[in-house]
Amino acid sequence: MRKRKQQVTEENLTLTVFGSNKRCSNSGGEYFVRIPVDLVIKILSKLSAKSMAKCRCVCKLWSSTIRLPNYNQLFPIKSPDPPRFLFIFSGGGKLFFYTSPQPENPDENSSLVATAHLHTEFPRDRCQILISVHGLVCYKIKNDTVFVIYNPITGQYVTLPKVTREAHETINYFAIGYDPINKQFKVLCITSVHHGTGAELDTHQHQVLTFETGRRNLFWRKIQCCRHYYAHRYLKGICINGVLYYAATSMQPMIVCFDVRSEKFDFITWKPPPLINYKGKLGAINNNDYDLVLWVLEDGDKHKWSKHIFVKPLQLPEWNAMNVDFGVTGKGEVVICPIYDPQVPFYIFYYNLERNTVVRVRVEVPESQEFS
Numbered sequence: 001m002r003k004r005k006q007q008v009t010e011e012n013l014t015l016t017v018f019g020s021n022k023r024c025s026n027s028g029g030e031y032f033v034r035i036p037v038d039l040v041i042k043i044l045s046k047l048s049a050k051s052m053a054k055c056r057c058v059c060k061l062w063s064s065t066i067r068l069p070n071y072n073q074l075f076p077i078k079s080p081d082p083p084r085f086l087f088i089f090s091g092g093g094k095l096f097f098y099t100s101p102q103p104e105n106p107d108e109n110s111s112l113v114a115t116a117h118l119h120t121e122f123p124r125d126r127c128q129i130l131i132s133v134h135g136l137v138c139y140k141i142k143n144d145t146v147f148v149i150y151n152p153i154t155g156q157y158v159t160l161p162k163v164t165r166e167a168h169e170t171i172n173y174f175a176i177g178y179d180p181i182n183k184q185f186k187v188l189c190i191t192s193v194h195h196g197t198g199a200e201l202d203t204h205q206h207q208v209l210t211f212e213t214g215r216r217n218l219f220w221r222k223i224q225c226c227r228h229y230y231a232h233r234y235l236k237g238i239c240i241n242g243v244l245y246y247a248a249t250s251m252q253p254m255i256v257c258f259d260v261r262s263e264k265f266d267f268i269t270w271k272p273p274p275l276i277n278y279k280g281k282l283g284a285i286n287n288n289d290y291d292l293v294l295w296v297l298e299d300g301d302k303h304k305w306s307k308h309i310f311v312k313p314l315q316l317p318e319w320n321a322m323n324v325d326f327g328v329t330g331k332g333e334v335v336i337c338p339i340y341d342p343q344v345p346f347y348i349f350y351y352n353l354e355r356n357t358v359v360r361v362r363v364e365v366p367e368s369q370e371f372s
Contacts (some may be wrong), residue, residue, distance in 0.1 A: 173231035177244035247272040315358035
């Protein structure tokens, strides 16, 4: 009995079966069964993210389908695994991507081992993670001259076109946001010209790039902003429900709210600590010696914030406020991660505010001297 061999062609998703009893007069013993595209998509949706990344090599149509920016919204990945958290480390000329499962038993102070995934290499120039939005990561290399959008699931990346600017202009701020209504990613860039000794003497220009996978003619276009301010380039922004929030200073500290869809700006007067997404609302955390202060924006129009104070449990190490970064899971657990000189073994902490419990997660990382 001869073995059957199957293959899929690129253009028409046709299943070819050799050695069948059915014959075609001009095929030399082959017959073709067309696979409907919706069936292929249904099959892909049942695969894990890692297996789906491998399926990009099957044919061009599969690759272009999987790379759609809104693929996961149209055809959600039906993975049996629980939700996971993405961690990114840079150093030694590489970006390392790790995920860890969200704790299932927050009452038990146990340890979980994070899983290493794809990594990407870049030149030895310093790399800085700018923002992670809706599964895409934006980072820069080569002293603000090269900006990259990276998909850690598929391993693909796109180097963005150079920002249109004059020779004396510098890039002041750079971030990516996501519009959930139109399913679009947009990149915001702010350039500035320094005229004197104060930020109020600078002039700024705002530009936007609409990012679409597979589109070759990506370009920057200028937009207007009604207010003058100086964005804090070293404080990461965050995108929540189609609004990109980032810290800035004018006459006083504030938060800039950039609506990704309408490309309009709004401003909230506030001294911004690290910004977080707390249960779908803009939040901020003050990390003090003995407690964590959580601020939640309850009403953006009225600039109304609620304040919550939590006494730190003893399981949390004593970190300097500037040496840690914060994130929040979908369940509202605060994720605390040291960001400078990670030690081996390296630990990240899930802090459940309501239960006042801590889950420690071990992350297997390269030697600490490789990190910048």
